[in-house]
Amino acid sequence: MAKPKVAIFSMACCAGCALQIVNLEEKILDLVGAIDVVEWQEGLSEKSGGNYDIAIIEGSIVTEKEAEELRKIRQTAKIVIAIGACAHTGGINCLGNHMSVEEKKSIVYDGDAGKIDGLKDAIQPRPLNAIIKVDAVVPGCPINKNELVEAVKCLLLGKKFRLPDYPVCFECALKENGCLFDLDIICLGPITRAGCEAACPSINKECNGCRGWVDDPNQNAAKDILEKYGLSIEDIKKRFEIFNAYKTEIMEKKNA
Amino acid sequence: MRFVSVNKEKFFELVNLLIKQKKERIVGVVKKDDDYIFNDLENAVELCLDYGKPTLLPPGKKYLLPRKETLLKFQNASSEIVNEAKPITLIGVHPYDLWAIKVMNAVFLSEPIDRNYAEKRKNMFIIGVDYLNPHPNSFCASIGTYEIHDGFDLLLTDIGKKYIITIDSEKGEKFIDKYIEFTKEATAIDLLFLDNAVNKAKEKYKLAMPLKKEELPKFLEDKYDNPLWTELAKKCFSCGKCNLVCPTCVCFNIEDKAELNLQEGVREREWHGCALKEFAEVAMGHNFRGKIEQRLRHRIYRKLSYTVSRYGIYGCVGCGRCINSCKAGIASPVEIIKKLNKE
Ligand code: SF4
Ligand code: SF4
Ligand code: SF4
Ligand code: SF4
Ligand code: SF4
Numbered sequence: 001m002a003k004p005k006v007a008i009f010s011m012a013c014c015a016g017c018a019l020q021i022v023n024l025e026e027k028i029l030d031l032v033g034a035i036d037v038v039e040w041q042e043g044l045s046e047k048s049g050g051n052y053d054i055a056i057i058e059g060s061i062v063t064e065k066e067a068e069e070l071r072k073i074r075q076t077a078k079i080v081i082a083i084g085a086c087a088h089t090g091g092i093n094c095l096g097n098h099m100s101v102e103e104k105k106s107i108v109y110d111g112d113a114g115k116i117d118g119l120k121d122a123i124q125p126r127p128l129n130a131i132i133k134v135d136a137v138v139p140g141c142p143i144n145k146n147e148l149v150e151a152v153k154c155l156l157l158g159k160k161f162r163l164p165d166y167p168v169c170f171e172c173a174l175k176e177n178g179c180l181f182d183l184d185i186i187c188l189g190p191i192t193r194a195g196c197e198a199a200c201p202s203i204n205k206e207c208n209g210c211r212g213w214v215d216d217p218n219q220n221a222a223k224d225i226l227e228k229y230g231l232s233i234e235d236i237k238k239r240f241e242i243f244n245a246y247k248t249e250i251m252e253k254k255n256a
Numbered sequence: 257m258r259f260v261s262v263n264k265e266k267f268f269e270l271v272n273l274l275i276k277q278k279k280e281r282i283v284g285v286v287k288k289d290d291d292y293i294f295n296d297l298e299n300a301v302e303l304c305l306d307y308g309k310p311t312l313l314p315p316g317k318k319y320l321l322p323r324k325e326t327l328l329k330f331q332n333a334s335s336e337i338v339n340e341a342k343p344i345t346l347i348g349v350h351p352y353d354l355w356a357i358k359v360m361n362a363v364f365l366s367e368p369i370d371r372n373y374a375e376k377r378k379n380m381f382i383i384g385v386d387y388l389n390p391h392p393n394s395f396c397a398s399i400g401t402y403e404i405h406d407g408f409d410l411l412l413t414d415i416g417k418k419y420i421i422t423i424d425s426e427k428g429e430k431f432i433d434k435y436i437e438f439t440k441e442a443t444a445i446d447l448l449f450l451d452n453a454v455n456k457a458k459e460k461y462k463l464a465m466p467l468k469k470e471e472l473p474k475f476l477e478d479k480y481d482n483p484l485w486t487e488l489a490k491k492c493f494s495c496g497k498c499n500l501v502c503p504t505c506v507c508f509n510i511e512d513k514a515e516l517n518l519q520e521g522v523r524e525r526e527w528h529g530c531a532l533k534e535f536a537e538v539a540m541g542h543n544f545r546g547k548i549e550q551r552l553r554h555r556i557y558r559k560l561s562y563t564v565s566r567y568g569i570y571g572c573v574g575c576g577r578c579i580n581s582c583k584a585g586i587a588s589p590v591e592i593i594k595k596l597n598k599e
Contacts, residue, residue: 169495176312178291181583190493221491221584
């Protein structure tokens with residue numbers, strides 16, 4: 001049997017997720033044994049011309065050109081995996097989405113935006129699934145590399161790759177962390193999807209929701225708690241939006 | 257029953273000796289930030305035997321039903337059963353957690369016996385310690401789990417400068433005989449102090465179950481459709497912490513995991529919990545308890561009624577860990593019974 005052809009693409013992001021793939025070290029050798037990486041900005045240079053079994057994509061979509069490229073990848077790839085918060089939720093790229101593209105250009109480039117070629121076709125940043133159908137997501141900023149290996153394994157085996165559908169708190173309790181709320185630190189663990197082994201609370205840092213929300217977050221309950229700990233609705237919204245601004249944007253449109 | 261006494265310094269010397277011998281894992285209660293956990297000991301000074309707040313995870317569950325355990329290894333068509341159980345000594349298990357181990361025994365040592373659990377239990381030596389500084393969220397006195405007379409090898413009771421040791425097993429006898437120079441036979445006065453300490457502690461509990469525990473299964477019979485469950489569900493995150501931290505929540509999930517070469521793999525079991533949405537989900541995606549209120553209700557019925565009818569033992573030992581850990585403030589069996597009782 002021919003090895004599955006895998007391509008890795010970077011859209012708008014810090015490329016931190018692809019770096020996690022490089023960090024896979026010995027595991028990547030196994031992975032490489034099982035797959036054939038045909039295109040990779042961080043690793044390979046030659047272009048292979050499509051027909052991928054799996055396309056792994058990091059980053060969000062911030063220009064028309066990227067959107068077009070993404071649609072092309074979709075047409076030629078059997079399976080698309082979105083990796084990282086940028087690709088999954090839009091991530092921090094969507095933080096400014098409450099402003100129009102023009103407003104952002106004028107604030108950031110102080111009137112010089114017209115001179116910059118790459119900005120001509122800028123659009124509001126979007127996660128991949130706002131533009132194409134995504135088959136699997138490996139969330140997080142950056143991704144948990146073991147989860148990526150798991151996802152590729154599942155897809156190779158023809159199994160559905162399932163993310164945990166319970167909050168970070170579960171893993172936090174497994175790690176025997178005391179709860180940050182008891183130290184008056186506001187944590188988004190109760191509504192954020194587990195799978196990172198409670199990376200942040202385990203080093204006494206609050207969760208900011210980089211893995212996106214569980215399927216069915218109890219937002220009212222979350223608001224109750226956050227309010228109880230003295231946060232205003234505006235503060236709460238800001239915290240929710242760090243990694244999930246696109247989702248809030250969509251929900252607000254729906255409710256409007 | 258045999259009792260001996262040991263000076264505190266002597267006891268710590270003994271623990272250090274055990275650690276040095278490296279014959280088995282020596283695990284005890286230690287401080288972690290504002291909490292306590294059971295952990296491998298490097299030195300007896302780490303031990304906090306007068307702890308009041310129950311450890312974050314219960315010791316029985318942590319070491320008898322590890323969070324992740326390999327049950328089977330397979331390679332191509334052949335498989336091999338895995339049953340790893342290394343000798344381990346636990347130091348500082350409170351009576352409610354000893355009661356919880358009884359609940360686990362009822363579940364795992366009744367037919368069909370769980371071989372992995374049985375092997376681990378056989379290899380475990382338990383040194384308990386009486387719970388003399390109850391935490392405000394514990395309610396052991398009201399359900400009778402504040403004291404215990406069996407289910408341990410040794411039980412320490414702090415009477416000031418020394419511990420009285422109650423011996424309840426052959427292994428315990430042998431242990432005391434082996435280290436006879438550390439202890440003295442207990443005197444009648446020692447035993448008076450022991451009773452006194454336990455009885456005094458019983459009066460210190462701030463929280464109590466409003467009904468006698470024998471009344472609870474009957475009481476719950478007609479509370480199944482009570483609106484309270486939906487009320488509580490509005491606040492629940494389905495985070496499963498109330499299950500994880502509970503010493504008698506012993507549900508697990510079993511999964512086969514293949515390696516990348518697709519030739520070999522393992523069968524693993526991992527902790528699970530009925531408060532999680534995925535818990536009652538079966539093939540094709542049907543979920544028997546898809547609604548939060550169903551899951552919350554199930555936990556309470558499991559603790560206060562189902563285990564009684566199935567195993568003749570109460571599934572709640574009153575430790576209060578679920579109360580300590582629920583950020584929504586809705587997990588307390590005491591509050592739930594109080595509210596149901598007011599209707
Ligand atoms: S998700 Fe985070 S680490 Fe990954 S590419 Fe985006 S910003 Fe970088
Ligand atoms: S620290 Fe955060 S993730 Fe951990 S239990 Fe508390 S709220 Fe949940
Ligand atoms: S704890 Fe929260 S912010 Fe930190 S890695 Fe996990 S999901 Fe992301
Ligand atoms: S009752 Fe509390 S601890 Fe239990 S799942 Fe709901 S929010 Fe989590
Ligand atoms: S239900 Fe709560 S109080 Fe009862 S044993 Fe479990 S964690 Fe302890």
